[in-house]
Amino acid sequence: MANVLRAKAGQAVVLFNGDGNEYSAQLFEVAKRKVVVHIDSKISISIESPLSIHLGQGISRGDRMEWVIQKSVELGVSEITPLITERCGVKLSQDRWSKKHEQWQKLAIAACEQCGRNVLPTLHTPRLFADWISSSTNQVRLTLHPRAEKAFRHVSIPPAGARLLIGPEGGFSDQEIYQTEQNGFQTIQLGPRVLRTETAAITAISALQAIHGDL
Known part of the structure; x- marks a missing residue:
C-alpha cells in the first residue's frame, strides 16, 4: 500500500482476511513500514462457486x-x-x-x-x-x-x-x-x-x- 501503490491517508480501501466477508475501511496512517486503517463496516459478499x-x-x-x-x-x-x-x-x-x-x-x-x-x-x-x-x-x-x-x-x-x-x-x-x-x-x-x-x-x-x- 505504501511503497507500491503510494496510497495516502484518507483513501478508501476494501480488506479481506479469508473469512468470507469484505471490510470497508479508510487509511488512517501511511508510513514506510506501517499502514493503519480504520474499518467502517463488514460486508457479507460471496462469489464462491457452487461446485467444489x-x-x-x-x-x-x-x-x-x-x-x-x-x-x-x-x-x-x-x-x-x-x-x-x-x-x-x-x-x-x-x-x-x-x-x-x-x-x-x-x-x-x-x-x-x-x-x-x-x-x-x-x-x-x-x-x-x-x-x-x-x-x-x-x-x-x-x-x-x-x-x-x-x-x-x-x-x-x-x-x-x-x-x-x-x-x-x-x-x-x-x-x-x-x-x-x-x-x-x-x-x-x-x-x-x-x-x-x-x-x-x-x-x-x-x-x-x-x-x-x-x-
Whole structure:
C-alpha cells in the first residue's frame, strides 16, 4: 500500500482476511513500514462457486506450477494439493518444500485479491501421489488422460463436487494410471489434442465450471 501503490491517508480501501466477508475501511496512517486503517463496516459478499473442486496437481518445474495455482484460484477451486509423482521433476528437501509451499500460498492470496474472492482456497502441503489418491472422499474422482473415452459432459457430479487429478509435464506412468483406476478414479479427456500440464489444468477446471459450476 505504501511503497507500491503510494496510497495516502484518507483513501478508501476494501480488506479481506479469508473469512468470507469484505471490510470497508479508510487509511488512517501511511508510513514506510506501517499502514493503519480504520474499518467502517463488514460486508457479507460471496462469489464462491457452487461446485467444489479439489485439484490434485502433479508438481512441475519452472513457473508452470505457479501458473496453475494462480489461475485455478481465479477459476474458483476450493482446494489444491501439489502432488509428488513418479515423473515429478522437482526434488527438494523437507525445508525447501516448506518454503515452496509458503511461496505458493502467497500466490494464492494475491490471486484472491486480483479476482475478488474473499475466501482463501485451501492449499495443502505437497503430498505423495499414492497417499492422495487413496484418501477418502465423497467427491467424484476424475483423472485427466488424453486417451480416455469419456468427456466432461458425460460425468455426473455429486453435491460434494469433484476431485480432479492432473499429471506433471511428463504425465502419469502406466502404473500410476492403474493405481488411480484401482482407487475409483475415472479417466476423462479434453478432446483429441495432448495439452501441456498447465493448459490441461485450466481447461479442465473451466470445463467443470461451465458444465456444473458458475461459468
